[in-house]
Amino acid sequence: MDAANNQQQPLAAIVGPTAAGKSAIALRVAARLQAEIVSADSAQVYRGMDIGTAKLPPAARVSPAGVPVAHYLLDVVNPDEPFSVADYQKMARETIAAIRQRGRLPLLVGGTGLYFQAVVDPYLFTPAPGDKKIRQQLEVLARQRGNEYLYEQLQKVDAAAALRIHPHDRRRLIRALEVYTMTGRPISAAVTWRRQQQAPYHLAAVALTMTRPLLYRRIEARVDAMIEEGLVEEIRALLARYDYRLPALQALGYREIGAYLRGEAGWEEAVALLKRNTRRLAKRQLTWFKRDERLRWWEVDPERIEEISVEIANYLAGELIFR
Numbered sequence: 288m289d290a291a292n293n294q295q296q297p298l299a300a301i302v303g304p305t306a307a308g309k310s311a312i313a314l315r316v317a318a319r320l321q322a323e324i325v326s327a328d329s330a331q332v333y334r335g336m337d338i339g340t341a342k343l344p345p346a347a348r349v350s351p352a353g354v355p356v357a358h359y360l361l362d363v364v365n366p367d368e369p370f371s372v373a374d375y376q377k378m379a380r381e382t383i384a385a386i387r388q389r390g391r392l393p394l395l396v397g398g399t400g401l402y403f404q405a406v407v408d409p410y411l412f413t414p415a416p417g418d419k420k421i422r423q424q425l426e427v428l429a430r431q432r433g434n435e436y437l438y439e440q441l442q443k444v445d446a447a448a449a450l451r452i453h454p455h456d457r458r459r460l461i462r463a464l465e466v467y468t469m470t471g472r473p474i475s476a477a478v479t480w481r482r483q484q485q486a487p488y489h490l491a492a493v494a495l496t497m498t499r500p501l502l503y504r505r506i507e508a509r510v511d512a513m514i515e516e517g518l519v520e521e522i523r524a525l526l527a528r529y530d531y532r533l534p535a536l537q538a539l540g541y542r543e544i545g546a547y548l549r550g551e552a553g554w555e556e557a558v559a560l561l562k563r564n565t566r567r568l569a570k571r572q573l574t575w576f577k578r579d580e581r582l583r584w585w586e587v588d589p590e591r592i593e594e595i596s597v598e599i600a601n602y603l604a605g606e607l608i609f610r
Contacts, residue, residue: 295486295487295488295489296383296384296387296487296488296489297387297392297393297488297489297491297607297608298383298393298395298406298407298488298489298490298491298607299316299320299322299392299393299394299395299490299491299492299603299607300327300394300395300396300403300407300490300491300492300493301313301316301394301395301396301492301493301494301495301599302327302395302396302397302398302400302403302492302493302494302495302576302582303398303494303495303496303572303573303576304398304495304496304502304568304569304570304572304573304576305341305398305506305509305565305568305569305572306502306505306506306509306565306569307495307496307497307502307505307569307587308495308497308587308589308592309396309397309398309495310341310343310396311592311596312495312587312592312595312596312599313356313394313396314348314349314350314351314356315350315351315592315593315596315597315600316394316596316599316600316603317350317356317394318350318352318354318356319596319597319600320392320394320600320603320604320608321391321392322356322391322392322393322394323356323357323358323359323386323389323391323392323393323394324356324357324358324359324394324395324396325359325360325379325382325383325386325393325394325395325396325406326358326359326360326361326396326397327360327379327395327396327397327398327399327402327403327406328340328342328397328398328399328402329375329399329401329402329538330535330538330539331360331361331362331397332360332361332362332363332364332370332375333362333363333364333365333366333370333535333538334362334363334364334365334366335365335366335521335524335525336366336521336525336535336538336541337521338513338516338517338518338521339513339518339521339522339538339539339540339541339544340538340540341509341513342361342362343358351593359382359386360375360378360379360382363378366525366529366533366535366536367529367530367533367535370535372401372402372405373405375402375405375406376405376406376410379395379402379405379406380406380487383395383406383488392607392608395407395492398572400572400575400576404579406487406488407486407487407488407490407492408486408487409486409487418465418468418469421465421468421469422461422465425437425461425464425465426461429457429460429461434454434455434456434457434460435454437457437460437461437464438452438454438460440464441460441463441464444464444467444473445463445467445473445474445475447473447475448463448473448474448475451475462474463475489607490581491583491602491603491606491607492579492581492582492583493582493583493584493585493599493602493603494576494579494582494583494584494585495584495585495587496573496584496585496586496587497586497587497588497589498586501589502569503566503569505589506562506565506566506569507562509565510540510558510561510562510565513540514558518540518544519544519547519548522540522541522544522545522548523548525541526545526548526549531545531549539561539564539565539568540561540565543557543558543560543561543564544557544561583602585598585599
């Protein structure tokens with residue numbers, strides 16, 4: 288390990304698509320490495336959203352050998368409370384620091400690529416949620432004078448961002464101009480800052496995958512199991528308390544079954560959409576993680592979970608503990 292890594296705190300991670308076996312493997316790895324799990328799942332942060340997010344219940348947060356494994360960043364906020372990636376980053380890094388102070392190894396586990404990236408990379412967030420009045424003014428300009436006018440304005444104040452944003456991408460043009468108007472600094476400054484920073488952790492990360500037909504079969508079986516476990520009842524209870532238009536309740540599963548409960552879709556249609564959308568999510572997750580060259584990929588065979596977990600634990604230990 289080089290001198291830079293000697294100054295960084297170790298962080299292990301297991302990422303990958305939904306239904307690939309992350310939870311089962313992470314429990315076994317954490318028990319072997321005396322690690323504590325930090326969730327990297329954008330839906331599991333919400334209280335009351337349990338079945339549809341495949342959140343492990345407290346009684347199941349234990350390895351097959353009976354070793355309790357601490358989990359963090361589950362049930363952080365209610366569905367009607369705002370929660371951003373920046374909020375997650377702050378809480379995750381504070382949690383990782385606390386785990387290290389206890390002499391344990393933090394293990395980041397999940398399938399939300401942006402949450403993973405926000406923790407392991409230098410990531411400076413632009414102001415959120417922004418200024419509604421400024422955004423409305425820019426939207427009026429776009430309607431009156433066209434996207435090309437916005438693009439010309441962006442070229443004047445943030446040429447670097449203009450190189451990365453298509454002249455017809457109105458949403459991103461408005462956001463870039465909004466940030467500049469609010470802060471006086473170009474949105475591209477965050478990208479420049481990130482490139483100048485050292486990675487915050489000495490990272491050893493594993494990504495799980497499996498053959499596409501097997502993954503899709505597991506996804507369909509998981510949806511069926513969620514329904515049997517009470518997914519419809521969970522969502523009905525949430526809709527009795529919260530507005531279905533909340534961002535949290537647009538999460539996968541809650542959106543499709545919510546439409547059924549409101550009479551906007553038939554039962555078979557809702558279930559078929561949920562399965563299809565979950566397959567599409569898995570495909571997007573794989574695409575996201577395949578861009579990250581730091582990840583060591585492991586193909587999962589459900590018949591070899593114990594053996595694979597030992598292999599992954601040994602790999603992470605070799606990368607983090609014994610160097």
